[in-house]
Amino acid sequence: MPPDPALELLDAARHLADRVWRSTAPPEVRAEVAGVLREAADRLGPPVEGAPPVTPMGIRLPGRGHPLLPPLVRRGGEGRRVGTVTFTGAHAGAGEAVHGGQVCLLFDDVLGGVAVQAAPHSRTGYLTVHFRALTPLGVPLDVEGWVERVDGRKIYVEGRLLDGDKVCAEAESLYIAVDGW
Numbered sequence: 001m002p003p004d005p006a007l008e009l010l011d012a013a014r015h016l017a018d019r020v021w022r023s024t025a026p027p028e029v030r031a032e033v034a035g036v037l038r039e040a041a042d043r044l045g046p047p048v049e050g051a052p053p054v055t056p057m058g059i060r061l062p063g064r065g066h067p068l069l070p071p072l073v074r075r076g077g078e079g080r081r082v083g084t085v086t087f088t089g090a091h092a093g094a095g096e097a098v099h100g101g102q103v104c105l106l107f108d109d110v111l112g113g114v115a116v117q118a119a120p121h122s123r124t125g126y127l128t129v130h131f132r133a134l135t136p137l138g139v140p141l142d143v144e145g146w147v148e149r150v151d152g153r154k155i156y157v158e159g160r161l162l163d164g165d166k167v168c169a170e171a172e173s174l175y176i177a178v179d180g181w
Contacts, residue, residue, distance in 0.1 A: 018090040118155045125174035135169065143160070
């Protein structure tokens with residue numbers, strides 16, 4: 001089976017973000033690359049309002065098609081989502097750890113994926129992340145999310161991000177089922 005062009009584009013965008021973040025190229029090379037990138041972006045055409053994001057394998061995955069999210073190798077079942085993720089230098093914050101905003105983005109994507117199993121049309125009400133330890137770059141991390149409880153239209157979801165046995169972050173969220181979306 002040939003490679004999926006959508007996945008190829010996402011991988012290339014992630015690779016580019018990683019290189020841009022740590023580039024030591026001279027200013028003239030950066031300016032030249034910026035011009036090439038603008039031309040490449042123009043070849044993709046303008047964004048279309050309401051169009052779905054990049055869809056690997058023809059499946060609409062709102063967050064998973066986002067180039068800022070690291071690839072997630074999923075496993076898990078009903079009411080639970082478990083996977084492995086590796087953050088790169090493009091996700092770095094201060095020092096050699098993952099930026100907290102990247103952890104929040106990951107949790108919103110993973111926990112939202114759990115919430116839609118309970119209510120296909122749900123949106124984030126709140127997301128609270130408790131950082132327990134620095135999240136390392138370049139190592140496989142386990143992420144998991146599960147439905148804690150459902151109360152009418154409210155879906156309470158929790159999750160955690162692990163480096164082996166060490167808890168890097170825990171999250172609690174509320175998703176609201178919306179009608180007619």
